[in-house]
Amino acid sequence: MNILMFLAPFSLGLGLMAVAxxxxxxxxxxxDDPAGDAARILVDDPEDRPAP
Structure with missing residues (x-):
């Protein structure tokens, strides 16, 4: 039963940290721009490629 005194506040703290x-x-x-990021994957732009 003593472990609940530790785990309950700990889990609430983790949840609040995740929300924060x-x-x-x-x-x-x-x-801000999830549609633009998704479309950028499909564009074949040579400037986006790393140098050989």
């Missing part, structure tokens, strides 16, 4: 990380990523524009 998600909120931070939203506020910093991580999801």
């Amino acid at each position: 990380a998600f909120w931070w990523s939203l506020r910093n524009g991580q999801y």
